[in-house]
Amino acid sequence: MIERADQLVLNYVSKAADAAHGVLRADQRLDFAKRLRARIEEERQGSQNAREVSRLLARFGDPVALVEREARRLAEADAAARRGSGAASPEPAAQSAAGASQEGAGTGGKGATLRFPAIVDDRDPPPGVQAYRKIAQERLGRPPGRALPFAGLRRAAMSSANPMATGGRDARTIVKEHPRDTAALALLVVAALLVPFGLPALAIFEVPVLVWAVGGVLVLLSASWSARDKLVGAGAPLLGYSVGGVVIGGLRVGSEPGVQAFFTQFYDVSGTMFMIGTGLGVVWLAYRLLDLS
Template structure:
């Protein structure tokens, strides 16, 4: 059989296989297609030449793939126990029940990690590294200096002269970090400074000298802007440090 003749037969068998899908099991489809191929080859061998025209005539005599299947398969008993014909069990059927229905309880860690962590642990996969507690633990392990910087920024949030100087230490830790990029550092440091200046500009009191104006406006309004923007800096930097710590943990686990 020439290459063109072989391609005609293969195309026809492929179309028949598509029509058979869902009507026969995989085992039955394989057996039927093998029998059909044998019949085509036997009829081709009985014809002289066996070129593409002869093969095309044999296929036309069989009819279209759909007609052939309807003619030869209709009424045939199917093996309904074959797993291919049984609808697959939906994924949620394997989901463990919640703790209040007798399922496993992950305690506080399960609540922090999220609803998908218990299911993935039962399936043998690593739990999703989500949750605030998990991120703090990984930051403490891989990026302790960045965690100290975030803590110092938080300490400076209470408005008042007593703790505002702590912000300077936190900003220094941020600037020396190797985890946050240059853009992140500028945002985290400049935002509180600009907010502090904006708060000082809103002060409506009176002062005889510049140093008195700076001192009074900073004490009354500047520290408010500084503390508020420090919260923004922590909220901006913390997720980045957490993602970096998780990536370091994955590299450590795969090493």
């Protein structure tokens, strides 16, 4: 999701720019935002992975804190200029930061931050921080085959959370980024919910089947799922209706003889099995959509 990774950067810079309102002058705020964006892109190194970009931005820290530090530096620079000491030098943290870059610093002139500090982890954190950091690194480095089960669905429950804290994936952003896919899932759910109402057929087709067909076509035309996921999600309702109806209906017939008894039981349970199959298919498609990287 290239657009999602870019959106995370834009959101972060926008938060910093919003925090700078009333704190920095308009020209200072614009220059600060431009240089912050340039430094993020430098550290990002072209990465389009939303999770990696989220972790990078987390290491930059709170945008409000960056603005406060910039305001303090500008105030010190202004005080130094009034004392006749010339242009202010960068703050000590920026001078000592390894790998700090002046590219993208802009031409802000007086009051322009020459560089942002390099992003480095603490060298000697407390023992407790070291232990939890090790656990977090092990989880982040877990191979795809050993990923925590249904991690995507747990992130979906955090729809009001900061996308940076959910790896760039949550229910709200999924709906915004995949409106057609979301509509397809909604149609499949509606098709299952219409089964108990016993609506009159349109021509020779039952209404739930028509609604399912529209949703299934949208699923098959989607570029978000793999071919296997599409077959599982769109085919599960039919599989439940046919195979589930035959198996459960046959078990319910028991010792009652005759084909008529079998068909009676089949039609009694096939609708319920269609609903179960639809539910399983929708859950699978939603999980795969949320688990995209």
